[in-house]
Every structure is written in structure tokens, then in C-alpha cells.
Amino acid sequence: MGYLDEAQHKIVSDAVAAAEGTTSGEIVTVLADRSDGYTDIALWWAIGASFTAMSIFAAFPEFFLGWFDWLAGGWTVEWTQGQVLTLVLALGLVKFFGVLAIQLWQPLKFALIPGPIKQQRVREAAVRNFKIGAERRTHGRTGVMLYLSMREHRAEIVADEPIAERVHAEIWGEAMADMLAEVSRDRIADGLAAGVRDVGLVLTEHFPRDKYDENELPDRLIEV
DSSP states (O other), X not given: OOSSOHHHHHHHHHHHHHHGGGBSOXXXXXXXXXXXXXXXXXXXXXXXXXXXXXXXXHHSHHHHHHHHHHHTTSOOOOXXXXXXXXXXXXXXXXXXXXXXXXXXXXXXXXXXXXXXXXXXXXXXXXXXXXXXXXXXXSTTSOEEEEEEETTTTEEEEEEOHHHHHHSOGXXXXXXXXXXXXXXXXXXXXXXXXXXXXXXXXXXXXXXXXXXXXXXXXXXSOEEO
């Protein structure tokens, strides 16, 4: 199930059509649930927790062995080296799979992902989608993609090389700010439409529409 219904899709599509009415640029909008599965990050957290638990056990073995003796009814047991090693490994495995299991709750999983990694993966996904859906697919290479990734709460704007040469990345800041301001209020369609309008103004300044211009890319919002 997507984030937006048909009426909300139309809000974005209409904004794209209106923005392209004054520029030769082509605007593509993509709405993603997430940009990556982050399985590697989940595994690193599980491995880190496992080794931390085993290290603490190794640093304070008497405490943990006494605790296990208490669980056994308070009888002191003469632990062999093999039993201690087995206990350490068992503790590490329980910690490993336990941390993996709690990360099945998606809000926690994404909260544990460092911000710079989210930003990098969102950027990579945006560029990947741009290469597939917009790069060099227009006459004059004037494609721009607005990419919004919901789970990471991040967005990217990617442009064809001729646009990037004229428009510095910082220029897109206002479009990003206007878009995310609406999205943060759970007004996703309005946020994308606001970003599209701002991008359209920038494109109109640098790439005004001429009488031979044709609509080369679909105006519709793409949900992935």
C-alpha cells in the first residue's frame, strides 16, 4: 500500500505539469518507503552487543558465575574451563540474536542507524533512481529528480549535468526546506508539490521554455 491516494498523486502531478509549463526542464518525483534495508547495520549492532556482553563476562567472571549459581539454587559449582567457555559463547549468541530480533521493530531499527549513513544511502538511492528514470533521457539533458525517502526522513534533489553546472547544489536548499516543512506535518503531497514549484522557478530562470519544447518524461509521482 502506498503513502498517497489518487487525489494526492494528482496534486503532485498537477504541480509538475504547471512547473514544466515555463521551463524546458523535466521534473521527476519519486516517493520511497526506504532507501536501503540496512541489514549490515543491524548485523553490526548485533555483533557489537554480542562481543560487549562476552567482554563484560570475561572482565567479571566471578559475578556472572555467582549469579548462575544463585539461579541453580544457591549451590556453588566448580566451573570447568569448558563450561565457562560454553557459557560465554551461549551468552554471546543470545545477545546476538536478541539484538537482531528487537530490530525487527522498524522504528527502533531506523533509530539505531547513524544519520550520516542514512544520508549516504538516501543519496545513493536517489542517484540510482535518477540514472534509471531521468538521466540523459531528455533533449538537452535537463532532467531533475525530487526524491523523498520516508523511513529516513530525508530527501535529495538530483539534476542532469548541464543543470548541475549552472545551478549550485545550495540553490536547491529552499526547495528542500519547503518540501520537508510540509512533509514533517504529514502533508506529503503538498510537500512534494511545494518542492516541485521551487525547482520549477529555478529551472525557468536558467532553462526557459521554448516553443519547440515537448514533455519528454511523465508528470506522475513514482512510488517505490
